[in-house]
Amino acid sequence: MNPTITLPRNNSNASSFGPVPSSSRRKDGRVRMPRFFRRLFKFPQMDFEMAVWEMTSLIIAPKKVFRQVYYHKQTRNTWHRADPSFTYLLSFFLLLTALSWGLAYADGFSKTLRITLVFIFGHFLLTSLLVSTTAYFLVGKLLGPGVKGLPGRNKRAGLFGPPGNDTVEQLEFGYCFDVSIRAFFPVWVWLYVVQFLLMPVISRDYWVSLFFGNLLYLVAFGYYFVVTFLGYNALPFLHHTQLLLTPVVAFGVFWIVSLFGLNLPKHFAPVLWAGADLRKSV
Incomplete structure (x- = not known):
């Protein structure tokens, strides 16, 4: 499937979804709503194919996904895509998997509804908001000007420049x-879909089940941090982004330790955080 990229309209205004540039203000001085929010319910304009x-x-090939950021910067003067299609589509997929987990492990409609709400609004949206907020305030400050003592330190440049200064790159x-x-999508694939299909096998009290069950978590979170690294590595004004891969090493060590008796699917399956009982169908 080949995605199509349409040229921006002449009356489009860039928004950093963070600091508000002067170009995003109305003639009466009021701040325009970021395009992301203005397009929340304009489904015909969303690029679901992309x-x-x-x-x-x-x-x-996750590296290909972030090659588009230069196109958006050159055409819309913003690094991010003001298109909620990815959020809507992944939320819909989480809805389907939540119903599957609920039918298999929940008792009644109320618990299935609870699982659905926890999956979409808790696991996906809330976690993504917390991670993105933390990255917005920490990643830029640590990796924008450069880490003190490491090569590439630029003392004159910072993350946040003066208001209306377009010469200083900003993390949006x-x-x-x-x-x-x-980064959450691979986690959904491995822990919400593959784990659901393999749950009757990997939750057994066998070492082989423990090995492959825990391996799913290693692959899922390994993907998460690799995609996160690739995302920030695509921005030319961030330095030493390889530091974002450090959690992969830490989780690899934890995975090795877990092989001595900690079955991750039995204790950390997504449905457990919504109050379901794995013993119902296992």
């Missing part, structure tokens, strides 16, 4: 949110 292509590429909250929701 969203599907990104989801496929995130599993096969919208882009941080883009990275977070795209």
Whole structure:
């Protein structure tokens, strides 16, 4: 599937989904609403084909997904995509998987509804907002000017420049949110879909079940941090982004330790955080 990229309209205004540039103000001085929010319910303008292509590429070749950021910067003067199609599509997929987990492990409609709300608004949206907010305030400050003592330190440049100064690159909250929701997609594939299909096998009290069950978590979170690294590595004004891969090493050590008796699917399956009982169908 080949995505199509349309040229921006002449009356489009850039928004950083964070600091508001002077070009995003109305003539009466009021601030315009960021395009992301203005397009929340304009479904005909959403590029779902691009969203599907990104989801496929995130599993096969995640580096391709973030090659588009230069196009958006050159044409719309913003790094992030003001298109909620990816968020809507992944939320719909989470709805389907939540219903599947609920039918298999929940008792009644109320618990299935609870699982659905927890999956979409808790696991996906709330977690993505928390991660993107943390990255917005920490990643830029640590990796924007450069880490003190490491090569590439630029003492004159910072993350946040003076208001209306377009010469200083800024880390946009919208882009941080883009990275977070795209990094969540591989987690959904491995822990919400593959784990659900393999749950009757990997939750058994056998070492082989423990090995492959825990391996799913290693692959899922490994993908999460790799996609996060690729997202921020695509921005030319960030330095030493390889530091974002450090959690992969830490989780690899935790995975090795877990092989001595900690079955992750039995204790950390997504449905457990919504109050379901795995013993119902296992």
